[in-house]
Amino acid sequence: MSVLKIKGDRLWDSLMEMAKVGATERGGNCRLALSQEDLAGRKLFMKWCRDAGMEIAFDAIGNLFARREGLDDGLAPIVMGSHLDTQPKGGRFDGIYGVLSGLEVVRSLNDFGITTRQPLEIAVWTNEEGARFTPAMFGSAVFTGALSLQTALDANDAAGISVAESLADIGHHGALPLKRPFDAYFEAHIEQGPILEDNGLPVGVVIGGQAICWLDVQVTGVSAHAGTTPMPLRRDAFFGAAEMAMALEVISQDFAPKGLVTVGQLEIGKSSRNTIPGSIQFTVDLRHHEDPQIHLMEQAVHEGFERIAQRRGLGLEINRHWLSPATPFDPACIAAVREAVEELDYPHQDIVSGAGHDAIHLARHCPTTMIFIPCVGGLSHNEAEDALPGDVRMGCDVLLNAVLRRANRLPD
Numbered sequence: 001m002s003v004l005k006i007k008g009d010r011l012w013d014s015l016m017e018m019a020k021v022g023a024t025e026r027g028g029n030c031r032l033a034l035s036q037e038d039l040a041g042r043k044l045f046m047k048w049c050r051d052a053g054m055e056i057a058f059d060a061i062g063n064l065f066a067r068r069e070g071l072d073d074g075l076a077p078i079v080m081g082s083h084l085d086t087q088p089k090g091g092r093f094d095g096i097y098g099v100l101s102g103l104e105v106v107r108s109l110n111d112f113g114i115t116t117r118q119p120l121e122i123a124v125w126t127n128e129e130g131a132r133f134t135p136a137m138f139g140s141a142v143f144t145g146a147l148s149l150q151t152a153l154d155a156n157d158a159a160g161i162s163v164a165e166s167l168a169d170i171g172h173h174g175a176l177p178l179k180r181p182f183d184a185y186f187e188a189h190i191e192q193g194p195i196l197e198d199n200g201l202p203v204g205v206v207i208g209g210q211a212i213c214w215l216d217v218q219v220t221g222v223s224a225h226a227g228t229t230p231m232p233l234r235r236d237a238f239f240g241a242a243e244m245a246m247a248l249e250v251i252s253q254d255f256a257p258k259g260l261v262t263v264g265q266l267e268i269g270k271s272s273r274n275t276i277p278g279s280i281q282f283t284v285d286l287r288h289h290e291d292p293q294i295h296l297m298e299q300a301v302h303e304g305f306e307r308i309a310q311r312r313g314l315g316l317e318i319n320r321h322w323l324s325p326a327t328p329f330d331p332a333c334i335a336a337v338r339e340a341v342e343e344l345d346y347p348h349q350d351i352v353s354g355a356g357h358d359a360i361h362l363a364r365h366c367p368t369t370m371i372f373i374p375c376v377g378g379l380s381h382n383e384a385e386d387a388l389p390g391d392v393r394m395g396c397d398v399l400l401n402a403v404l405r406r407a408n409r410l411p412d
């Protein structure tokens with residue numbers, strides 16, 4: 001199969017045009033989910049889609065779908081997409097790149113006069129960021145059944161405004177059924193990390209999302225006077241927790257480079273400058289590409305912490321707060337991306353998604369994969385988030401050719 005190429009300038013111009021909607025002072029974007037700014041961004045996108053001959057429809061949680069008919073409209077659509085909402089001080093590419101790359105694919109197919117066998121759709125998932133309403137990846141969670149529609153509609157923002165009210169306000173809810181079948185889902189996205197840039201590669205072939213395990217840890221010692229208690233007689237919860245933190249770093253080295261370990265929150269109970277801490281609570285975030293390994297990491301945390309607590313005479317409680325298994329993407333979709341990037345002859349590597357994406361939910365619904373491009377300095381969720389025009393173009397070329405491969409494959 002020969003390769004086709006998109007128009008890089010057209011895609012870049014659209015990205016920059018979208019970035020004017022909800023622009024922030026420092027060159028970023030603020031389009032909180034279902035806000036007036038989000039509505040303005042959606043409207044601009046819808047105008048572009050209609051200009052490209054597409055039709056717009058919504059489902060009950062406000063996910064927006066732009067559709068281009070195929071040769072056989074009885075077939076389930078091949079869907080591209082991501083999200084247009086941003087963090088309060090978000091960037092111009094996170095999510096937007098996947099949506100506008102989908103649009104650029106359609107525009108290019110229009111240029112080439114190609115109609116695919118299956119219909120093509122571009123999905124704009126509602127509230128991916130989780131900045132206004134939690135949880136994140138909200139629209140795709142409702143679509144795929146991971147979150148109930150009613151729970152989602154009842155969710156409130158910090159001002160007490162519900163999703164249901166906000167949806168009614170912008171009018172972007174409709175009758176498209178949730179969970180309707182997709183032939184496949186392709187999401188192009190900035191990497192949001194430094195790996196591709198560090199390796200000097202424009203394209204990442206994403207093979208899946210990593211497993212995540214969250215632990216809540218409670219260490220209990222004895223509060224006592226900082227001036228009157230000799231060191232050997234103390235049961236100091238803080239020094240115990242500190243030693244546990246150092247043990248975590250060793251665990252990360254034992255599972256390097258795929259194992260990641262973070263203590264993101266730590267609290268000294270009833271803290272006081274001149275009191276030995278009697279109680280410490282902290283969180284542990286464990287990540288790994290593979291499920292068996294994340295279980296071994298969790299086990300290592302238990303064993304290491306228990307040893308430390310015992311030696312120091314401390315109480316210890318470890319509770320698992322959340323476990324999200326690894327999400328392998330679909331081999332056939334990955335192969336379509338790999339063939340596309342190889343035929344285009346673009347430098348690339350396999351990569352695992354470190355962040356959550358709508359594609360993680362979609363992977364449980366239909367054959368799914370992602371395409372990553374580097375972002376400057378690995379920076380994301382930041383007004384300074386940036387991507388290079390050449391990388392933006394190449395990632396979208398890969399999307400176009402991967403979708404065409406999917407569309408032209410022999411029937412199952």
Ligand SMILES: [Zn+2]
Binds near residue numbers: 083094095128189357
């Ligand atoms: Zn995103």
